[in-house]
Amino acid sequence: MDWTRIFSNVAGELIAPTTAAYALAAVGLNVHFGLTGLLNFGQAGFMLLGAYGFAISTIAGFPVWGATLVAIACSVVFALILGIPTLKLRGDYLAIVTIAAAEIVRIVGRSTALTGLTGASSGLRGDSYKKTFTDLSPLPDGTTSLGPFSYSNNASNSWWIRIVGWAVVLLACWLVWRLLNSPWGRVLKGIREDEDAVRSLGKNVYGYKMQALVLGGVIGALAGVIYVMPRAVQPDSMGRPMTFWVWTILLLGGAATVFGPVLGSMLFWAALMLIKTVGRDLIPSTVMRAEQIEQFGWIVVGVTLMLLVIFRPQGILGDPKELAINVR
Amino acid sequence: MSADLTAAATALADVPHVPGSPKPDPILVADDVTRRFGGMTAVDVGHLEVQRGAITALIGPNGAGKTTLFNLLTGFDQPNSGTWSFEGRSLGGVAAARVARAGMVRTFQLTKALSRMTVIENMLLGGSAQPGEQLWRALVPGLWRSREDELVIKAEELLERFSLLDKREDFAGSLSGGQRKLLEMARALMSDPTMVMLDEPMAGVNPALTQSLLGHIQALRDDGTTVLFVEHDMHMVRHISDWVAVMAEGRLVAEGPPATVMADPAVIDAYLGAHHDTDLGDDALLTDEVAHELEAEALAEAKVRASAEEEVR
Numbered sequence: 213m214d215w216t217r218i219f220s221n222v223a224g225e226l227i228a229p230t231t232a233a234y235a236l237a238a239v240g241l242n243v244h245f246g247l248t249g250l251l252n253f254g255q256a257g258f259m260l261l262g263a264y265g266f267a268i269s270t271i272a273g274f275p276v277w278g279a280t281l282v283a284i285a286c287s288v289v290f291a292l293i294l295g296i297p298t299l300k301l302r303g304d305y306l307a308i309v310t311i312a313a314a315e316i317v318r319i320v321g322r323s324t325a326l327t328g329l330t331g332a333s334s335g336l337r338g339d340s341y342k343k344t345f346t347d348l349s350p351l352p353d354g355t356t357s358l359g360p361f362s363y364s365n366n367a368s369n370s371w372w373i374r375i376v377g378w379a380v381v382l383l384a385c386w387l388v389w390r391l392l393n394s395p396w397g398r399v400l401k402g403i404r405e406d407e408d409a410v411r412s413l414g415k416n417v418y419g420y421k422m423q424a425l426v427l428g429g430v431i432g433a434l435a436g437v438i439y440v441m442p443r444a445v446q447p448d449s450m451g452r453p454m455t456f457w458v459w460t461i462l463l464l465g466g467a468a469t470v471f472g473p474v475l476g477s478m479l480f481w482a483a484l485m486l487i488k489t490v491g492r493d494l495i496p497s498t499v500m501r502a503e504q505i506e507q508f509g510w511i512v513v514g515v516t517l518m519l520l521v522i523f524r525p526q527g528i529l530g531d532p533k534e535l536a537i538n539v540r
Numbered sequence: 541m542s543a544d545l546t547a548a549a550t551a552l553a554d555v556p557h558v559p560g561s562p563k564p565d566p567i568l569v570a571d572d573v574t575r576r577f578g579g580m581t582a583v584d585v586g587h588l589e590v591q592r593g594a595i596t597a598l599i600g601p602n603g604a605g606k607t608t609l610f611n612l613l614t615g616f617d618q619p620n621s622g623t624w625s626f627e628g629r630s631l632g633g634v635a636a637a638r639v640a641r642a643g644m645v646r647t648f649q650l651t652k653a654l655s656r657m658t659v660i661e662n663m664l665l666g667g668s669a670q671p672g673e674q675l676w677r678a679l680v681p682g683l684w685r686s687r688e689d690e691l692v693i694k695a696e697e698l699l700e701r702f703s704l705l706d707k708r709e710d711f712a713g714s715l716s717g718g719q720r721k722l723l724e725m726a727r728a729l730m731s732d733p734t735m736v737m738l739d740e741p742m743a744g745v746n747p748a749l750t751q752s753l754l755g756h757i758q759a760l761r762d763d764g765t766t767v768l769f770v771e772h773d774m775h776m777v778r779h780i781s782d783w784v785a786v787m788a789e790g791r792l793v794a795e796g797p798p799a800t801v802m803a804d805p806a807v808i809d810a811y812l813g814a815h816h817d818t819d820l821g822d823d824a825l826l827t828d829e830v831a832h833e834l835e836a837e838a839l840a841e842a843k844v845r846a847s848a849e850e851e852v853r
Binding site for chain 1: 614616635636637638640641645646647648652653654655656657661664665666668670672673674675677678679681684688724727728730731
């Protein structure tokens with residue numbers, strides 16, 4: 213077995229743009245669920261909207277900052293549409309509405325009526341919207357090797373997108389850390405525990421929930437932009453499974469923690485890569501073919517999620533004391 | 541008794557002992573407040589005034605509508621009709637959070653301590669005018685740190701008063717039921733409310749703690765806070781309240797100072813039924829007059845009920 217190749221593949225996942233995008237999406241979900249207790253099952257919808265917003269406006273000739281603003285605006289509008297009718301109701305309703313709304317975004321995006329705008333089910337090709345972003349790169353053209361990692365500087369799956377992606381992740385982590393330790397974050401935690409108690413203390417619960425929903429959604433939209441940078445905008449690759457992987461990542465790392473989503477995303481993708489590469493070497497193709505091993509990896513993910521929720525609901529970084537108290 | 545009459549009780553000395561009686565200095569005035577759940581009228585209060593700076597007890601048998609009235613007055617429930625004003629400001633239909641900001645803060649019958657937050661976090665959440673509770677300002681600690689320090693000092697003073705200071709860093713969920721009641725009351729006081737509404741503050745509190753809770757409530761009144769509380773414990777009502785309002789079947793049936801209101805026939809009727817002291821084995825009941833009297837009473841009652849039902853329809 214070629215351990216150096218396996219090791220470099222797995223280590224590569226730790227810093228991959230996809231890992232950064234999922235970490236960022238989980239940070240956004242952490243604002244919803246970890247801080248406020250909102251059950252958002254449509255994070256992929258926010259990501260897909262962000263990706264569409266960025267790609268379509270870039271194709272229309274917007275500069276990078278303008279396209280990013282469009283992505284953010286899309287997610288703000290989406291959050292308001294979701295939140296206005298549901299945030300006054302019990303939490304379960306938001307869960308139902310978000311999962312349905314994310315599907316609506318995907319299905320509308322892939323409908324043939326919008327072929328001119330979204331490219332329907334085949335999506336938008338990466339080359340059509342990447343140029344403005346890669347042009348911003350200060351790195352010279354070519355390829356750089358750093359230890360086991362060797363990537364091009366600016367093309368598609370590049371060092372440039374890694375640098376920008378992880379910088380945004382760190383910025384988002386700083387934001388969550390700052391907010392978690394502020395009076396604003398305290399109100400959100402109170403809402404997570406008992407809305408009526410917070411209301412009786414004179415806080416506008418509805419307004420706070422809306423702020424949290426919008427903020428987490430905006431972070432999700434930025435994650436979507438990073439996610440599509442090394443690939444294409446494909447509506448079918450950003451459906452329900454994506455939402456549940458983001459949930460797995462958040463619960464794995466630990467909800468209501470600052471670095472939980474980042475650690476969760478790294479572990480998630482590295483473990484998946486490990487299963488895949490080791491599986492291909494060890495399992496003879498008569499037992500499982502390569503694509504079956506890939507699917508086997510996802511089965512392991514599902515089982516992991518179940519075991520996590522049962523045996524370690526606070527995740528890796530969570531405070532076990534915080535969850536040890538039986539709330540209801 | 542007259543020697544230890546409080547200032548609040550003295551102010552209320554000349555108030556007639558009838559339901560809905562006007563008070564010399566009312567802080568809360570409610571008119572025609574009704575709340576129906578389907579065909580059942582839970583609350584139907586014609587007129588109620590609560591005296592400023594006094595401890596008013598709201599008592600009544602189970603299902604009398606006391607907690608529903610509380611929910612209505614504090615914005616946690618919407619009435620079918622009615623208006624009420626707090627310090628001259630109309631609060632009908634105002635959201636619960638704004639009622640609290642206006643200075644009327646409540647606690648709950650089933651304690652709502654925020655379990656997975658520490659005691660001090662619970663307290664700080666009750667603080668008012670914290671600029672750091674706005675999203676953008678929260679990002680710049682310089683804008684809210686000084687207010688936070690003030691709130692911490694205040695919170696620690698209150699915790700000290702309620703003997704919870706040694707639990708400062710414990711999760712609220714790890715406190716005993718009685719301690720949670722204390723925490724909830726202390727938290728309500730963080731914003732210096734002009735009026736506190738306590739929903740059964742003594743339920744589930746052990747007798748030793750009850751005595752200190754009573755002291756806290758009286759101290760509140762002596763500091764100028766108006767207290768309105770719902771309670772079943774008559775000993776407590778008699779001990780600390782300046783005025784008692786009695787509800788039964790959604791209506792206000794009696795008012796008066798604690799010493800006399802308990803003897804009011806309407807109150808005894810409400811709690812024990814109209815014929816509680818009639819000996820059913822007494823031969824006198826078999827005379828025709830008594831039989832007619834009871835029959836007439838039952839008829840009248842049935843009529844009242846029928847017309848009430850019609851009204852609902």
